[in-house]
Amino acid sequence: MNDLFRVRQVITHPYTLLTLAALFWAGNVVLGRDVAGRIPPVTLNSLRWAIALLVLMPIAWPQLVGKGKIVWAHWGQLLLLAVPSVTIYNTFIYLGTRTTTATNAGLIVGTMPIATLVLAILAGQERATVTRVAGFVVSFIGVACIIAKDDLTTIHHLTFFSGDLFILGSALSWAVYSILLRHFAIPLGPFALLALLSAFGLALCIPFCVLELAGGERILWSFGTVAAIIYVGMVPSVIATICWNEAVARVGASTAAIFFNLVPVFAVVMAITLLGESLTLFQLIGMGLIFIGIWLTTKPVALVPYRIRSTPTAT
Secondary structure, three states: OOHHHHHHHHHHHHHHHHHHHHHHHHHHHHHHHOOOOOOOOOHHHHHHHHHHHHHHHHHHHHHHHHHHHHHOOOHHHHHHHHHHHHHHHHHHHHHHHHHHHHHHHHHHOHHHHHHHHHHHOOOOOOOOOOOHHHHHHHHHHHHHHHHHOOOOOHHHOOOOHHHHHHHHHHHHHHHHHHHHHHOOOOOOOOHHHHHHHHHHHHHHHHHHHHHHHOOOOOOOOHHHHHHHHHHHHHHHHHHHHHHHHHHHHOOOHHHHHHHHHHHHHHHHHHHHHHHOOOOHHHHHHHHHHHHHHHHHHOOOOOOOOOOOOOOOOOO
């Protein structure tokens, strides 16, 4: 029994949940490279959350039965959570990667933890310390090293693209979502909460999806396209988001956000193992800096005892 309890503690530890979320999102990045030209961006986001909703409803329904009054009382907060997380975040990433480079996108997304920390401080949820700020800066430098590989001129000669604004918007939207998730107190189970966010966000996406398809955009169907849609609908959308939500409830938005920089680490590892890419010295240094940044950021954090819930008490 003690061994099972220890295993459960490790699995449900917020840092384990955040690491798993980063791993699953890295899979989304690798797959996204493959399907970017075959699925229109808004359509892809709509399909992923439609699948997520289908997967969630059988699990979420028992948590929703008899909760109609709660949903009605918090519909505004649910909408505020759904817009940045479901409607905007991935749509903007898919739109941005069409007209910007992977280098620009990676660096801009790498600023998301810093933006989250700033917003958390402004919202009164976190306080800045020298150690925490140093952790965020070191981690961001690590992301830059991974992106640069062995060529620093890649970053030195950056060029602005219109898609950069979409990537910046996606990073800010996820930061806002994480802050609101920490702030709102919606008495619903985690699966019920995510199912409702999926439904709200999907409803907002559908009109834009219709316009996109009416404008001539088409899906190039293949077995790989279908597999990619199913993956992004089930793993990054459902499993990773549940892990993220539970961890944010316990350690706060900015501490959780620093783990987002593990996404490029896992993406590099996947590219090496699945696509046969090589590991450069700069990437290895970047990985080390990211882990150092996470250690500096999480060292002083006191954890909230684990229990299944959707959001913490409002602060």
